Amino acid sequence: xxxxxxxxxxxxxxxxxxxxxxxxxxxxxxxxxxxxxxxxxxxxxxxxxxxxxxxxxxxxxxxxxxxxxxxxxxxxxxxxxxxxxxxxxxxxxxxxxxxxxxxxxxxxxxxxxxxxxxxxxxxxxxxxxxxxxxxxxxxxxxxxxxxxxxxxxxxxxxxxxxxxxxxxxxxxxxxxxxxxxxxxxxxxxxxxxxxxxxxxxxx
DNA sequence: CCCTGATTCGC
DNA sequence: GCGAATCAGG
Numbered sequence: 001x002x003x004x005x006x007x008x009x010x011x012x013x014x015x016x017x018x019x020x021x022x023x024x025x026x027x028x029x030x031x032x033x034x035x036x037x038x039x040x041x042x043x044x045x046x047x048x049x050x051x052x053x054x055x056x057x058x059x060x061x062x063x064x065x066x067x068x069x070x071x072x073x074x075x076x077x078x079x080x081x082x083x084x085x086x087x088x089x090x091x092x093x094x095x096x097x098x099x100x101x102x103x104x105x106x107x108x109x110x111x112x113x114x115x116x117x118x119x120x121x122x123x124x125x126x127x128x129x130x131x132x133x134x135x136x137x138x139x140x141x142x143x144x145x146x147x148x149x150x151x152x153x154x155x156x157x158x159x160x161x162x163x164x165x166x167x168x169x170x171x172x173x174x175x176x177x178x179x180x181x182x183x184x185x186x187x188x189x190x191x192x193x194x195x196x197x198x199x200x201x202x203x
Numbered sequence: 204c205c206c207t208g209a210t211t212c213g214c
Numbered sequence: 215g216c217g218a219a220t221c222a223g224g
Contacts, residue, residue, distance in 0.1 A: 003215085020207065035217050037208060042215070046209080156205070176205095 001030030003039060015040055018151070134189040141186040146174030158184035160191070 014024045022033040040046055153159055158173035159182045175184040183191050
């Protein structure tokens, strides 16, 4: 693989977005994170912006600023990328059980217009026909959740969303995920139900 | 141990 | 220019 314009574009874009070198490398494919980092430096864009966690050090060498104060726009208003996140890709067909609101007791506030409107959404039973044991297990586990943010998730962290994405009380479980699974043991238990464990139950 | 970016240096 | 190896750290 070589650094074609297109690949460099992707690199720049993702780096600007605060994506990690490994994430970028994964996206591009055919390169390691070292290659990405190397390229980043060669391109001279190793600055820290946004989600960076570097030392404050001296003044920010950013903002060359043209003498034309046209757009009084601040760096970033409020990306709020969280909204779309709570639906981690399911590697397999879950038993059609949607996470909905795992812990908090806030099923449907007042706002429902978040739906992208387009393709029909998958059926979301939203009913908690989960075995009491599994539920209890989840409750317990969520007390010890690592409370990771979207950016902190990796392939080895549980991606089960906890809380209400519309509020600050939102995070991801973050406990060690089962190998090959997107969730930790407890959450896999409620996410991937063996159909047999379900049945009708007047609520 | 998982991960992060930074740097070096042979190719 | 490239990126593996290595370093330094969270």
